[in-house]
Each structure stands twice: as structure tokens, then as C-alpha cells.
Amino acid sequence: MFEQTFIRLALIASVATGAMLSVMGTYLVIRRVVFMGLVLASAATVGAAGAQLFNWPPELGSIAASVATALGLGAIQRPRRISAESIMGWAYATASAATVLILAGTPGAGLDELHLLYGNLLAVSVSHAVGLVVLALVIGLLQILFGRRFLLVTFDPEAAQVAGVNTTFWSLSMNLLIGIATAAAVHEIGALLTFSLLTLAPTASLLAMRSIRSTFGMSAALGVVLACLGVVVSFHLDWPPGPTSVALLAVSVPLAAVVGWLRDTVPKIGDKPDAPDSAAH
Template structure:
């Protein structure tokens, strides 16, 4: 571990993974509770498609990914709640499939070619520089600040919308703020760590946190801790065994979540 931290690019990669992982896992608790996991997957792929289009047209990668994610956010908000023939989940599935295909096609047609496809999907943590770090940190800190400021409103609307409405919480505006913050976070993280890593941090650590915690605050803490540990162990594994950084972080994150689920199941059996 000490040998790994001697290299500037690895320190940048570790900082980026930890900042993005902690922020995504924090917001991801709401994603799991709201049962909008597929929204997170679709937004991550839309961000990847936006980055691919930016590569093709020579535009800012951060701007391309962010614009695509926000387009997806507004599309989701405007999507009809109930349809007899085509459900929301079906439309999200179509968006996910189309965005995945477009992301690959845009990169394949761009001047950089297919060499950047893996980077687009899994991120290129080892290429994160000072400028990327500053933008990523600023965006993540801003989103976390918004969530801390609106914590009680977010929790009320997520856990008990009826109660939230009865005490005067404007559910529509709170939801709009939540989805905009989610879009801003995914848009900021997608360029640095890739679509797969974004989705993994958004889902896996929060699952572990909610499995173990009886209080929501504890679930946030566990999710963040697992994300941070995954970033550290994943990058160490990548450095020690010459493995791709993004997939290594995701594999460790999945492994820790699996261990947490099995440990919880074993604990429940012991208590019966």
C-alpha cells in the first residue's frame, strides 16, 4: 500500500475513487429506498453515451456526460406515471439499451477509436489529473451539501410520502431537487470513474448498509465505509496484480456487499 501511494497518479486515482464512492453511496441509499435502481443504471449509460458523443465531436467530455444525464433526468420526470401498455420500467429499459449501444458506436466512430471503449465503460482512474480532481471534488461536495441541507425533506418524501404531504413538504419540488442532484453527481463522476463503477457505487454499498442498519443514519455510514474500503482495496489489488483499476474496485465492492449479506443472513439464523 505504501509503495502504491508513492506514485502521484495512483494517489489521484485513490482520491477520485474515494470522493466519488462516498458521495454516490450516500445518495444511493435513497436510490435503493425509492426503488429506482434502474433509473441509476439508465442515467449512468446515458452519461457514457454523452461522453462518447463528446469524443466524437471534440467537445468537453464532462459537459457531454452531464448534459446527457440531465436530459435523462428531465425525460424521467416528464415520463407518465402509469401506462396500460408500456410501463416506466420498459421505457427505462429501452433508454438503457439504446444509450449503451450509442456509447459504443460514438467511441468507435471517434478519432480515438475503440481503444477508449474500456475507459468509457469502466473509467480510467489512473488518468485522473489535478483538474479532474478539482471538478469532481467540487461537484460531489456541492451535491452532499444539498442533501445535508434538505436531509429531513428527502427522508420524509422517501420513507413516507403521505406523512411528508401532511406536514406541508412540497413533494414535487423535493423530488425535482433530488433528481437534479442525482443527475449532477452522476454527470460529474461518469468521466472519471466510468459507467459501471458509478452504478456499482450507487447500488452495492447502500444495499449492504440497508441490510445491516436499523437506523437510516447508520445505513449511510455503512454504505460510505464500504465504498471507501472498496476504493482502497480495489486500487491496491489493481496495483499489486496489474489489473484494470475500475473493474477491480467494482469486484471488491461486490465482494464486500456479498460478505455483508451472508453475515447478516448467518446472524439472523443464529438469533432464531
């Protein structure tokens, strides 16, 4: 199967999207805003649909819509009466409805446009695969350089702000990266797999891992391995690749929960029992 060019390109796209989405998605899961992944994926599709109306490149529409949504969701002041999820729910419903309505009103919108919107992993072009790899490398580099800042504003943004960290800038930067990665991925792998890589791989990793470094590492590993495995399995079983990868990611979550439970309940050899809490002096 690996002699086939389209399979090799699908695997390259899987590696790139699996790595960048699962790493950036870890921040979404930690910040408890996983729904934002779905909103961004939907924004990418509405952007692509909107671009059809004006005969613009759909990639441009996707990226513009995703970035605007990511920045908008980061900058918006949440009213005290509703939760952040409510705003995400509104954004998701709006984007989904707008996609359908725009497509319905676009003359000649058909299967090709739907593939464009929802992705087809087996139809990734060389230029798009190269673009995804470059983007994944850039995001990886930024994560290495600024990951500590991203964690600061994720763990305790107020204390970070008091200490002089520009939390608005770093939060928006984080959202911007997630928005760009999502927009780029949706075209190639579809909204469903994009959302799953953003949320399921980090969720499984958080359930199984016990350190921040291993959480990010395992998240990236799960994203890459399961996305690629999905391509291989789908090839042999003649299944659609995106949903196959999603199914594997979904199975990884309860398995990771079992691993985490075992790690919590089975003490390591040599572990000492916790000392009782003692006073400061």
C-alpha cells in the first residue's frame, strides 16, 4: 500500500495534522474549552463556503474565518450571566447554519465543494501536504519557544498578569495558532477528524499521563500514530479513513482512563505512603 502516492501523502498529512492539532488541542482541554475546537472547525467550513460565493480560494476563506473566530472568542468579555460554553454553542450553531445556507444559495455547489469543506484525506495534494508539514514544524517550534508562556496563562492567568505577563497577547496568540492549524487541517482531513485530534488525543493523554511534558508528548504521539493507523486500517478494510481514525481516537480515551486508574491505584515499588499534612513550621 505504501507504493501508492496518495497513501504516502495521506500519511504525511496525518503525521502533520496529528502532531500539531493534538499538541495545541491540549491547551483547549486544559482550559476546559474543547467546544472551541468544534467552533473553529465549523468556522473554517463557513469560511470556505463563503469564499465560494466570491470565487475566492476556499483556503483563504477558511483561514480568515478561523483566525477571526479564534481571536474573537479570545477577546470577547464573557457576560457574568452565561458560561463560556454558551457562547461557543452560539458560535457553533451560527457557523453550521451559515455553512448550509451559503451552500444552498451557491449555484453549482455539489460534492466537490463538500469534499473541499469536509476534507478527503485520500485526496491530499503534494503542495498541501508540504504546507501542512511546514505549518506543523512552525507550530512545534513556537511550542518549544513559548510553551512555558502558554502554560503560565493557562494555569493561573491572573497571577501571571500581576507578575507582568501580557496574558491577553499570549492567550490570543495561542488561539491564533489553534485557529490556523484548524483551518489548514479541515480542508485535508475534515472537520470531524480535526475536532477529534484537537480533543480526544489530549483527553486520553491527560487521563494516562502524570507530568506536563509527558502529557504533551503522549498527546502528539497518539495524534500521529492513531491518525496514521486509521489510514492503514481504512485501506485494508475499505473504510473511510477519517472516521476510522476518529474511532481509534475514541477508543483510546477509555483505554487511557484504565491506564490512569491503574497508575493511581497500583503503587510503584519503593513508593512511600503520603506523609500527613504538617504545618509550615
